[in-house]
Amino acid sequence: xxxxxxxxxxxxxxxxxxxxxxxxxxxxxxxxxxxxxxxxxxxxxxxxxxxxxxxxxxxxxxxxxxxxxxxxxxxxxxxxxxxxxxxxxxxxxxxxxxxx
Numbered sequence: 013x014x015x016x017x018x019x020x021x022x023x024x025x026x027x028x029x030x031x032x033x034x035x036x037x038x039x040x041x042x043x044x045x046x047x048x049x050x051x052x053x054x055x056x057x058x059x060x061x062x063x064x065x066x067x068x069x070x071x072x073x074x075x076x077x078x079x080x081x082x083x084x085x086x087x088x089x090x091x092x093x094x095x096x097x098x099x100x101x102x103x104x105x106x107x108x109x110x111x112x
Contacts, residue, residue, distance in 0.1 A: 030038075
């Protein structure tokens with residue numbers, strides 16, 4: 013008779029605990045990476061704010077031109093209305109003269 017021996021699984025050898033200095037070094041490296049990332053994010057945010065400011069200035073200028081155009085149009089419509097009223101009064105006067 014022969015038998016096969018099945019070995020018991022062995023536990024992996026645990027890695028040695030990092031020293032306090034190593035943990036501190038890794039924590040500081042992670043903090044440094046986070047600060048660097050935050051600086052980049054703030055720089056991007058500031059650039060976006062600058063672009064938004066430029067866009068808003070352009071929009072303000074466009075609205076100013078639009079307002080000026082509307083003001084000119086209002087003046088022209090007012091002048092045409094004045095002419096229409098004058099023509100209506102003239103026509104009423106002519107009709108009144110013909111009926112008398």
